[in-house]
């Protein structure tokens with residue numbers, strides 16, 4: 001692949017970085033990233049990956065844009081209310097960068113489709129909004145041997161970690177199984193400050209870019225937490241993977257993806 | 269006894285179990301918190317019995333669900 005003049009200009013601020021250069025940019029242009037969820041986390045991740053010229057970006061979401069999404073889901077505009085999120089997202093990504101290919105999957109990520117969805121991608125971004133999906137993405141990525149970025153945001157807090165096969169614990173090593181629906185605030189009643197998706201979703205895009213370009217140190221074996229009220233970031237070292245982990249341990253009991261029952265509040 | 273909890277060094281009473289520490293630190297929903305001591309996960313069944321010792325470094329890891 002050789003660069004056109006337009007590409008040399010478009011990506012000049014990447015190419016000038018010694019860690020990226022022509023080689024790293026070429027890797028990005030040959031890279032494939034799947035984003036699950038075109039919401040608070042997926043919006044900034046999709047915008048930055050499109051701008052970075054990541055060759056193929058898949059985006060998975062079943063929903064339509066709702067007016068209450070616009071306070072934080074910055075890829076969608078007022079005119080998009082009622083449109084499918086994946087179509088709205090694809091339009092913006094292609095408008096930013098006609099170089100890239102966007103695959104839009106209008107579906108929920110479930111056990112029946114998750115392995116097919118991730119199969120064609122190098123890196124997965126978990127921008128889902130519920131625990132069943134987070135465990136599903138973890139299990140599928142462990143089973144398929146894919147790297148992924150996990151993240152969660154709520155109120156004024158956010159956190160993320162990266163899983164790379166063979167390097168540190170998976171999400172299930174740390175959190176074992178989803179909490180009962182009422183135990184932990186997750187759903188719409190809890191609220192989230194809009195810019196939190198921007199902070200954490202952009203960090204997920206950063207991990208994807210670093211993974212594909214092959215630069216720097218990833219958040220494997222660490223959980224990065226961010227508290228916007230105290231303005232504190234903490235990189236918490238995680239223990240090594242659990243040998244008894246149900247999916248990545250020595251004798252896994254989970255050998256194919258499965259669905260947990262969705263949280264009750266998703267039906268409200 | 270001095271412990272480092274969530275990155276902060278502080279004095280704690282002796283003979284402290286993980287369950288008691290969760291109480292002292294007013295951790296909400298302690299049943300759904302993951303605890304590590306000196307870079308090792310503590311099994312939830314051991315929260316009531318696992319004793320902390322001088323200079324232990326403890327981390328609480330919280331579920332965070334939204335991606336919204």
Ligand SMILES: [Zn+2]
Nearest residue numbers: 170173245248
């Ligand atoms: Zn694991």
